[in-house]
Amino acid sequence: MLVLVQRAYIPGCPEAAEMWPLSVPAIAAIAARGLTFERSITLLVGENGSGKSTVVEALAEAYGLDARGGRAGRKYGNARPKTKLGELLRVETTAVGARMRSGPRSKNKGYFLRAETAFGFMEAVRGMQGYWADDTSTMSHGEGFLTVLDAMFDGPGFYVLDEPEAALSFTSCLRLVALMDHLAGLGGQVVCATHSPLLAATPGAEIVELGDHGYRRVKWDELQLVDQWRRFFADPSFYF
Secondary structure: OOOOEEEEEOOOOOOOOOOOOOOOHHHHHHHHHOEEOOOOEEEEEEOOOOOHHHHHHHHHHHHOEOOOOEEEOOOOOOOOOOOHHHHHOEEEEOHHHHHHHHOOHHHOOEEEEEOOOHHHHHHHHOOOOOOOOOOHHHOOHHHHHHHHHHHHOOOOOEEEEEOHHHHOOHHHHHHHHHHHHHHHHHOOEEEEEEOOHHHHOOOOOEEEEEEOOEEEEEOHHHOHHHHHHHHHHHOHHHHO
16 A cells, blocks of 8 residues: 655654643644554544544645645645644655655645535635636535545545545445545545544544544544444434
8 A cells, every 4th residue: 555644743842742732642642753654544533622633734734735725736825824733743755755745736636625614615716727617606515525526536646634524425425435445546645534433444544543542543343433333323312
């Protein structure tokens, strides 16, 4: 399995490590020992506040993807400053990843899909060169997401997603699983933060669970998320 980014890390010993976001256990663990990527697809799973969205956002910034959500090789017209973690985080690429990042912008493929800003961004870039022509304002949120996925997630590149299931149905999540698997087969790398047990079950993916323990690599059926859903489906009334 090909990877373009093999490690994310924070060089040196940052000051005020007790301050957010370095106070978040998972991010403190990354500051202490870095985070390696050994497979083409990595799923970051954890509760709200565990740091997964903060990590994927900073990872996208460190690689050079559009900070508001967008493709490689272009900065958003109203680009905001980097996040606190984005200023600190660095990525170590493989030889293939280094060639892609240093090559022509047209060859530097990648995309950062963040649910938080996706819909405003879709309208801002619609019709621009290198994006899609379809009018996403006439679509449902899920259809808009799928339009972006179909148009921008193609070929070798570095693709980062932050909770894409927010707009997707069960069937559409299955479609995303198939797309991530397809990208991996083409030589792409995907890092996805998710609450979805369906996306976490993507074949061949590495699962990293974030929490009070920091972070750890686990199997799908070892996830706290999966255990909670199993218990809920067994007896919903217990939770209510």
